[in-house]
Amino acid sequence: MKNIGRIILYIFLGSFIFIQFFRVEKNQSEEVSQDDFFVQNPSMPEAMVSQLKTSCYDCHSNFTQYPWYASIAPFSWVIDQHIRNGKDELNLSEYGSFDNKKKISVLSKICEMISDSSMPPNNYLMLHSDAALDADDISAICDWSDGMALFIMRNR
Amino acid sequence: MKKNIGFSILPLLALVVFVAAQNISTVSPQLPQDADAKWPEEVKAILDGTCYGCHTDDNGSEKSRNALNFSKWEDYKLTKKIGKLNDISEVLKEKKMPPKKYIEKFPDKALSDKQIGVITNWANAEANKLMEE
Numbered sequence: 001m002k003n004i005g006r007i008i009l010y011i012f013l014g015s016f017i018f019i020q021f022f023r024v025e026k027n028q029s030e031e032v033s034q035d036d037f038f039v040q041n042p043s044m045p046e047a048m049v050s051q052l053k054t055s056c057y058d059c060h061s062n063f064t065q066y067p068w069y070a071s072i073a074p075f076s077w078v079i080d081q082h083i084r085n086g087k088d089e090l091n092l093s094e095y096g097s098f099d100n101k102k103k104i105s106v107l108s109k110i111c112e113m114i115s116d117s118s119m120p121p122n123n124y125l126m127l128h129s130d131a132a133l134d135a136d137d138i139s140a141i142c143d144w145s146d147g148m149a150l151f152i153m154r155n156r
Numbered sequence: 157m158k159k160n161i162g163f164s165i166l167p168l169l170a171l172v173v174f175v176a177a178q179n180i181s182t183v184s185p186q187l188p189q190d191a192d193a194k195w196p197e198e199v200k201a202i203l204d205g206t207c208y209g210c211h212t213d214d215n216g217s218e219k220s221r222n223a224l225n226f227s228k229w230e231d232y233k234l235t236k237k238i239g240k241l242n243d244i245s246e247v248l249k250e251k252k253m254p255p256k257k258y259i260e261k262f263p264d265k266a267l268s269d270k271q272i273g274v275i276t277n278w279a280n281a282e283a284n285k286l287m288e289e
Contacts, residue, residue: 100287101238105239105243107239108238109243149239153235
């Protein structure tokens, strides 16, 4: 019995060490591009910029801030997958390159996703409580994004 | 006797059939008249055949209806309509829609490149039109 327990432990430890050799690249770009969402929207209030970066940037930009455990497999793989999915869906670092209709779509969807609490996702919020958006945050962000969408529509 | 009854029943029967026929819908599921009434027939046919099955009231899941609900189209604000039309184009071009699992189950719902072209061209034109409003 004791032997089986020890064997299982060694297998587990061995596997754990083995998987550390399968590293993933970090999502950390060298510089902020001109297309970046916040560079494109310089009129956004600072507090809102800060909140959106905290709530969204880790998965929806080229600049992820990694927690200490992010370098450890298999967490590194899971996080990498989340970031890939997030960037595939929306990459705010490329906002400036979107055409007007797409910008309007992004702005509309930001409000939509945060309003029904689809975003940020619960599994992210569990480990990043500062990313949570309260009703006032959501209201302010929606007001801003709706206004910006209208502005783009009228000033092409 | 028989002849008399026959004559009086016939118009009554015709009336009953006429009234009943008003309830037969040719498009299923039925959209509010406003929403797609002005859209081209070939677009409506494709949407009805492949999309309305999940993206209308009482169909699909909460997720699919939240993402896009044609039954609620007239309630969408202008910028949301433009955004959704852009999204429709995008997801079709990227083959994210219809979902792979859905097509595996219902292969006849798959969209040909031609059908995708019809919808994306229409969606782009419609969005451009709305941008002008």
